[in-house]
Amino acid sequence: MKKNLKLGLFGFGCVGQGLYHVLHETHGVKGEIKKICVKHKNKTRPIPEHFFTFDKNEILNDPEIDIIVELIDDANAAYEIVTTALKNGKAVVTANKKMLAEHLEEIYNLQQKYGKPVLYEGAVCGSIPILRNLEEYYDNDLISSIEGIFNGSTNYILTKVFDEKKSYEEALKKAQELGFAESDPTLDVKGYDPKYKLVIAIAHTFGVFVKPEDVINIGIDRISNLDLKFAQENNYTIKLIARAFKQDGKVYGFVAPQFIENTNPLASVRNEFNAVQVKGAFAETQLFIGKGAGSYPTGSAVLSDISALNYDYTYEYKKHHQDTDLEFSNDLSVEAYISFDHDSKVSISDFVEFQSGYASGGKQYMFGKISLNKLQAFSKIEGIGIILSPKAVVATSQAVKQLAVA
């Protein structure tokens, strides 16, 4: 039976306004915004003033409010709001991927302790209903990998640069204007935002809680015109790919740009669209595509969570209960192109298996199998670019050792 839920909203930015709009356009969800807590007192807002408060406790301590909808930017403040809401006996909907990734295990434990759910479909790949599918649809399937495009802004930038020959700076500015990019866009372009989403997805795919600082992220900010030329000449495009997979009792996961063959379905995922490819033992490969950023697409994912609370839905973290022996590891080699200025310190000995090298347009390139940890070290040095090969040919160190002795 549907209830008429009272909502207390935190934040009225891009996603908050999107939620307000979709909530008023839909007749299926019985929910009503009672109050909205915002930070800035002197901002003009498009809805009546009586909705707003500047005091978080007015919402958190209101016994009439059933659900706290947390849509603010600040991950630390969001953590305070979400944990207080749970302690005060309120269900929570949040889209704050950074906060979730940093505190997911604790938030899981708090849900068990206080018996109230936290739903966060809007935090991972915007409008794509991936978390509930991972929880419910794939419950009995053995998922071997999950990968795809987990960030709308960088996909938008790469599309504009490739298809419309716009400059990187111009495309980034537009992504910010359209409300796709984070307030700090380095979180997008350096691959932190898709990493936070991957951390959340890993918990629901493999049941492992991994700390974001343990997951390697390499961004798109070092992609050069020479890389674009190389991609075009070889019928590739470049996408920022987040991936996690299970092998020999371990879970591996990382975010990095990759050359993608034009025949790969991910190549045709453009602009702010995201894509998630799930490989399961029985269902085999399935691809979800949808808008990954923006006011209404993310607002609609948040609305879907509110709607799910109408029928007391809660994540059960089924994979965590099923398969707790899995461990996260970075002990992995990938096939990558490393580009660098002549004075940067990259050498053949950095590779697990060096394959080729050449110089072009004042840059040097080296290609081969290289460890993830080495890539992470390179990603911190100015002047070094990293792009995975189309197949990425991922091998665990164990497998590389076996290859070496064979």
Ligand code: HSE
């Ligand atoms: N900055 C994020 C993106 C917003 O571009 O995907 C949606 O999470």
